[in-house]
Amino acid sequence: xxxxxxxxxxxxxxxxxxxxxxxxxxxxxxxxxxxxxxxxxxxxxxxxxxxxxxxxxxxxxxxxxxxxxxxxxxxxxxxxxxxxxxxxxxxxxxxxxxxxxxxxxxxxxxxxxxxxxxxxxxxxxxxxxxxxxxxxx
Numbered sequence: 001x002x003x004x005x006x007x008x009x010x011x012x013x014x015x016x017x018x019x020x021x022x023x024x025x026x027x028x029x030x031x032x033x034x035x036x037x038x039x040x041x042x043x044x045x046x047x048x049x050x051x052x053x054x055x056x057x058x059x060x061x062x063x064x065x066x067x068x069x070x071x072x073x074x075x076x077x078x079x080x081x082x083x084x085x086x087x088x089x090x091x092x093x094x095x096x097x098x099x100x101x102x103x104x105x106x107x108x109x110x111x112x113x114x115x116x117x118x119x120x121x122x123x124x125x126x127x128x129x130x131x132x133x134x135x136x137x
Contacts, residue, residue, distance in 0.1 A: 010060055020056065020118065041094050042107070062074040075126035089103065
């Protein structure tokens, strides 16, 4: 039962990371390509969020299958990664110039909210894992 509870945080992180990774491609993608096949800058923000989302999925799997120390460390690693993901659209990689474009109205808010939830869940999970470890001593 203890092992199941300790892995629940990793499962929550994995689900949110999958939502971020798949969502940025399927549910709230950036603007489509131009007719000539070129992309706007928001496409590269989408690509960066997708890549970081894959890394967050891997970290979540490490939390699920790793030991307590590994899970606590991986949870701590997910916090700044999720914060960087939230800053990716517009702050680190600029989006389209028109604020009514899909990247501003759908992708950016969704990425910020999901990334903030991932960072909060990772912080809670790391605190729980470290507190369990401290109580044993």
